[in-house]
Amino acid sequence: GENVEQHPSTLSVQEGDSAVIKCTYSDSASNYFPWYKQELGKGPQLIIDIRSNVGEKKDQRIAVTLNKTAKHFSLHITETQPEDSAVYFCAASEGLGNQFYFGTGTSLTVIP
């Protein structure tokens, strides 16, 4: 089965700096890679995703890059704000209704 690893487990940055979270996966059949933000006591919320036919995707301050050859993908948050503080999960899926495999999460703290 798929194995998704995520680093770092905790990350603290100063407000305005960038944050980068990295994930690797093992199953070359995975072709869909979403990122979720989870605030305390709430369910995960999709913030950005990327499919295997794309190498990079950007949405305002958030970007995701994918390297299929190396089987890793990364989340980049620029100009971080205190409200970006949360736990972020990466995931991998083969799509078409198959289950999602989640990384272990990164607790991001943005220091004002």
Place this chain on the structure above:
Amino acid sequence: GAVVSQHPSRVICKSGTSVKIECRSLDFQATTMFWYRQFPKKSLMLMATSNEGSKATYEQGVEKDKFLINHASLTLSTLTVTSAHPEDSSFYICSPFQGPTEAFFGQGTRLTVV
């Protein structure tokens, strides 16, 4: 994004009783529903996958008789924790599958068994 309603958000129950958690997809039909369990500061662990009108498929180590899943319609799935014990205390999250790839999540249910 899709609207998913999960309730209750918090429930406290006595040991030995049963608790039902509902998950509704409000603006789309979900042929597949994933149920996850999340321990404090841990990732989401898939418990079971259900398809509308058929029996759920449980992950290894998940007791199907303890965690009853009903996916009777394309917009509603329920998870019932039967004869709950303190070790069942956890955060449970549903995820209706919209397709072709995206999944959305309910707000989660914090279950505390005392």
